[in-house]
Amino acid sequence: MQYMILFTEPQTHFDMRNNPAEAPGYWGAWNAYIGAMAQAGVILNGDGLHGPHTAVTVRVRDGLRQVQDGPYADTKEQLGGYFVIEVADLDAALEWAARSPSAAYGSVEVRPVLPPMSGGAA
Amino acid sequence: MTQDARGAVEAAARISYGRLLAYLSVRSRDLSASEDALSEAFAAALRVWPVAGVPDRPEAWLLTTARRVLSHGERHHRIRQGAAPMIELAYEEAHARAAPDFPDERLKLLFVCAHPDIEPAARTPLMLQTVLGLDAGRIAGAFLTSPAAMGQRLVRAKARIRDKGLIFEVLGPEAMADRLADVLSAIYAAYGTGWDAIAGAEDGVRGLAEEGVFLARLTAALLPNEPEANGLFALILYCEARRPARRDSNGAFIPLGRQNPKLWVRDLIIEAEGLLTRASRSGVFGRFQTEAAIQSVHVQRGVTGVTLTAALIQLYDLLASRHPGLGALVSRAAVYADGGKPASGLTFLDDLPPERVATYQPYWVARAHVLRLLGLAGDAKAALDIAIGLTEDPALQAFLAKGQGKTD
Numbered sequence: 001m002q003y004m005i006l007f008t009e010p011q012t013h014f015d016m017r018n019n020p021a022e023a024p025g026y027w028g029a030w031n032a033y034i035g036a037m038a039q040a041g042v043i044l045n046g047d048g049l050h051g052p053h054t055a056v057t058v059r060v061r062d063g064l065r066q067v068q069d070g071p072y073a074d075t076k077e078q079l080g081g082y083f084v085i086e087v088a089d090l091d092a093a094l095e096w097a098a099r100s101p102s103a104a105y106g107s108v109e110v111r112p113v114l115p116p117m118s119g120g121a122a
Numbered sequence: 123m124t125q126d127a128r129g130a131v132e133a134a135a136r137i138s139y140g141r142l143l144a145y146l147s148v149r150s151r152d153l154s155a156s157e158d159a160l161s162e163a164f165a166a167a168l169r170v171w172p173v174a175g176v177p178d179r180p181e182a183w184l185l186t187t188a189r190r191v192l193s194h195g196e197r198h199h200r201i202r203q204g205a206a207p208m209i210e211l212a213y214e215e216a217h218a219r220a221a222p223d224f225p226d227e228r229l230k231l232l233f234v235c236a237h238p239d240i241e242p243a244a245r246t247p248l249m250l251q252t253v254l255g256l257d258a259g260r261i262a263g264a265f266l267t268s269p270a271a272m273g274q275r276l277v278r279a280k281a282r283i284r285d286k287g288l289i290f291e292v293l294g295p296e297a298m299a300d301r302l303a304d305v306l307s308a309i310y311a312a313y314g315t316g317w318d319a320i321a322g323a324e325d326g327v328r329g330l331a332e333e334g335v336f337l338a339r340l341t342a343a344l345l346p347n348e349p350e351a352n353g354l355f356a357l358i359l360y361c362e363a364r365r366p367a368r369r370d371s372n373g374a375f376i377p378l379g380r381q382n383p384k385l386w387v388r389d390l391i392i393e394a395e396g397l398l399t400r401a402s403r404s405g406v407f408g409r410f411q412t413e414a415a416i417q418s419v420h421v422q423r424g425v426t427g428v429t430l431t432a433a434l435i436q437l438y439d440l441l442a443s444r445h446p447g448l449g450a451l452v453s454r455a456a457v458y459a460d461g462g463k464p465a466s467g468l469t470f471l472d473d474l475p476p477e478r479v480a481t482y483q484p485y486w487v488a489r490a491h492v493l494r495l496l497g498l499a500g501d502a503k504a505a506l507d508i509a510i511g512l513t514e515d516p517a518l519q520a521f522l523a524k525g526q527g528k529t530d
Contacts, residue, residue, distance in 0.1 A: 025523075028523065029510070029519065029523075031507070031511075032507045032508070032510035032511035032519075033510075033511040034511070035507050035508055035511050036481075036486075036507075036508045036509075036510075036511025036512045037511070039480065039508050039511075040480040040481050041480070090267075090268060090271060091243075091266065091267050091271075094266050094267065094268070095266060095481070098266055098514045099511065099512055099513065099514050103514070104516045
């Protein structure tokens with residue numbers, strides 16, 4: 001089964017990325033986590049994302065394009081990265097979610113990936 | 123008055139839930155229907171007791187009411203509508219009749235929950251729900267499963283119990299011994315959910331350690347002559363005794379070897395030693411007795427000031443030959459390394475199947491420890507990084523990140 005795990009983080013932790021005192025610990029935790037997933041062979045793909053201040057949100061309403069700086073929703077936690085993993089079942093996916101650094105300070109969402117649509121590009 | 127009545131219902135639920143459900147389901151052979159009937163009886167108590175007063179024998183009242191609901195099971199919808207007269211009748215009956223104490227059938231319930239026809243992942247949750255009345259959401263959190271999935275798992279298991287008549291089964295001595303091992307493993311699993319989760323205690327991620335202690339105590343009380351039931355209870359008490367020493371005042375993790383023995387709970391250790399001594403009189407090997415004996419060696423440091431590594435090696439060798447679980451095999455490797463044989467430790471670790479250890483955090487912690495003792499700093503660091511990546515508890519992550527050593 002394929003699951004996407006989405007990591008959300010509060011601004012305090014996005015700020016750690018650029019703080020020389022805190023960045024090594026922040027990235028070290030993610031490196032260890034991603035290393036453990038790689039070692040277990042569950043990663044299909046995934047990326048970290050730049051912080052929410054780099055986001056641009058686009059909507060088209062009544063034929064008008066609306067472009068807005070910032071993420072689509074103003075919430076305390078913002079998407080920081082994602083992985084698509086291949087594991088036996090939801091329980092295994094939740095286990096990986098719980099181990100992620102952001103489980104302890106942000107939150108992690110787990111969703112099953114839809115199978116490719118029939119007739120779509122293979 | 124109302125407050126008293128509500129308190130009485132809650133107390134009855136806490137003390138009697140498992141006994142009432144066990145008694146009802148052993149007779150009706152239908153766990154789900156008995157649960158429904160019992161919750162209806164509790165709901166009725168919440169309505170009736172504040173008005174009519176708390177009955178002299180709250181358990182008898184609840185039992186009578188639940189049985190009445192059960193016996194009218196096929197006309198369930200009508201009962202809901204016409205509940206009041208029925209409940210008054212039950213109330214009268216329970217008062218009038220000095221009903222004898224009803225037998226404790228919880229052991230039967232525990233054995234049904236660990237039945238081979240019940241999928242292993244459902245056994246512990248089923249025990250927690252039927253004996254202790256925990257709701258599926260709470261259980262799901264402790265087992266890191268979605269509440270909906272846990273609910274389905276429990277429903278499936280209960281349907282199996284009813285459809286296959288599992289409650290009615292009578293066990294021979296051999297099947298009984300096999301099943302007891304499964305019962306005890308399931309209880310240990312409940313306790314295990316609370317062991318590493320204590321970092322989150324402030325955040326409400328408490329795990330189910332307390333519930334595990336309750337079930338182990340219950341099983342040892344119901345089976346006082348079973349060495350392994352006593353062995354498991356002893357093992358759990360030793361672990362509980364060390365709990366206050368596992369974190370410092372800042373919540374930082376402290377490994378066993380550096381815990382302050384003065385913080386260990388002496389009364390629990392004494393109780394555990396008594397249980398283990400009683401169990402060992404049987405002279406028969408048992409996994410839980412051996413694991414309890416290992417804990418006993420560790421707590422002796424509180425008296426002697428040293429850890430007897432040779433004794434630990436002996437006990438782990440025994441476990442490895444008689445009950446080679448992954449946890450025991452990994453701990454054995456670490457103990458060999460501590461006893462001056464890190465090369466043997468590494469061999470033991472290398473012999474374990476890679477697919478079994480890929481996500482087993484203690485393996486990577488032990489591997490890092492053994493490699494460091496062998497002077498292979500680079501390899502040790504790589505193993506430690508994987509261990510950190512597999513660790514859920516931030517306090518434990520922080521401890522490992524300092525690269526200080528093993529965690530048990």
